[in-house]
Amino acid sequence: MQHTEQVGLKRALNLWFLTFYGLGTILGAGIYVLVGKVAGVAGLYAPVAFLAAALVAALTAFSYAELASRFPKSAGEAVYVQEGFGMRPLSVTVGLLLVLSGLVSSATLAKGFVGYLDLFIELPDWLVITLLVAALGALAAWGIAESAAAAAVATVIEIAGLILIVAVSTESIATLPARLPELAPPFESAAWGGIAAGAFLAFYAFIGFEDMVNVAEEVKEPRRTLPRAIILAVAISTTLYLAVATAAVLALPLEELSRSAAPLALMFERATGQAPVVIGAISLFAVVNGALVQIIMGARVLYGMSEAGWLPRWFARVHARRRTPHHATAxxxxxxxxxxLALPLLTLAKATSFIILVVFSLIHLSLAAIKRRRPPPHGVRAYPRWVPVAGFFLSVAMVAFQLHELARG
Incomplete structure (x- = not known):
């Protein structure tokens, strides 16, 4: 295999490829199991919990959109923190935290793939995981255009699955006008405590749009394309989540919904009377897509940090023909x-949300500091200063609330 350190990454991603790349990361497999868990703590107010999580995600998306336009570089978050605070150790830490979150997320999804595959065929776990991860690594190293195309196809399938769930639930959704008062939370602390807990869980479903900035050096017209793609991805995912969450609480009893490990499959089966084979197959695509995008993201962060001189140059090696960071991908x-193969990852996977929210807090502070010191370059869309400030406080509040809940046991 040939390589050279002088070869740059290939700019192959347009607006829609990048948007679907982001959607693939956001949608992932989480929504296929998450709705029931959110309903378990937020009750009928699960759609409100998703809306609250969407608010935090939206503010963060606006901060990312401006920063990505100002600094269209791989290892985006590490670069943003460096520009905001000028503290290299903090920037390196942020970059490595993102790599860690990508590793844990991708490994968790790889393990989850086994469970979905068992619906169709039973094979040894180690064999399935090894073949899956090797195939995903090969695809990620093959080329960003090919990887993005595969991710886009999988994302279309995921979206189709969510639309299918809403479509088969039309009878339940038709009761929305009559049941709307039930879904509107009262001004009581107990109700809003459940919504806050549900919002933290629902936030898992929005994690992923931040990965889009780490392919900045492979995007066509990044200053223009990145902000639009980030906002589009968050807007589309929010619309889908609200529709699915509303359909779920209207279609199934809360106790049954919260107990189900596969609530969307249960919704499909209950609405159609058919075995949820289609939803099971779509879930496989969701898992594969999520794991692939995390590998791509982590490799680009390592590449970008190496290019900046923060990690060994080995990670910055780019394949001469494929023009992908093949060492970082490997x-x-x-x-x-x-x-x-080796670790129980459930606790680590939950910790990913903490890691990401801490990173988001630093990103908001970085943008606030940058906006205070210098105006945006020509052609950069700047958002009001209250956006990063509000995003910072909401991100910190979510972390603080969850820490409080953990302290209570």
């Missing part, structure tokens, strides 16, 4: 495989 693939 590292991500190997690390994901080790984690997926």
């Amino acid at each position: 590292f991500m693939t190997a690390a994901v495989l080790v984690l997926a």
Whole structure:
């Protein structure tokens, strides 16, 4: 295999490829199991919990959109923190936290793939995980255009699955006008406490749009394309989540919904009377897509940090023909495989949300500091200063609330 350190990454992603890449990361497999868990703590107010999580995600998306336009570089978050605070150790830490979150997320999805595959065929776990991770690593190293195309196809399938769930639930959705008062939370602390807890869980479903900035050096016209794609991805996912969450609480009894490990499959089965084979197959695509995008993201963060001189140059090696960071991709693939085969990842996966929210808090502060010191360059869309400030406080509030809940046991 040939390589050279002088070859740059290939700019192959347009607006829609990038938007579907982001949607693939956001949608992932989470929504296919998450609705029931959110309903378990927020009750009928689960759609409100998703809306609250969407608010935090939207504010963060606006901050990312402006920063991505100002600094269209791989290892985006590390670059943003460096520009905001000028503290290299903090920037390196942020970058490595993102790589860690990508590793854990991808490994968790790889393990989850086994459970979905068991619906169709039973094979040894280690064999399935090894073949899956190796295939994803090869695809990620093959080329960003090919990887993005595969992710786009999988994302279309995921979206179709969510639309299918809403479509088969039309009878339940038709009761929305009559039941709307039930879905409107009262001004009581107990109700809003459940909504806050549900929002923290629902936030898992929105994690992923931040990964879009880490392919900045492979995007056509990044200053123009990145902000639009980020906002589009968050808007589309929010619309889908609200529709699915509303359909779920209207279609199933709360106790049954919260107990189900596969609530969307249960909704499909209950509405159609058919086995949820289609939803099971779509879930496989969701898992594969989510794991692929995390490997791509982590490799680009390692590449960008290496290019900046913050990590060994080995990670910055780009394949001469494929023009992908093949060394960084190989590292991500190997690390994901080790984690997926060796470690129980449930606790680490939950910690990912904490990691991301801490990173988001620093991103908001970085943008606020940058906006205070210098105006945006020509052609950069700048958002009001209250956006990063509000995003910071909401992100910190979500972390603080969850820490409080953990302290209570």
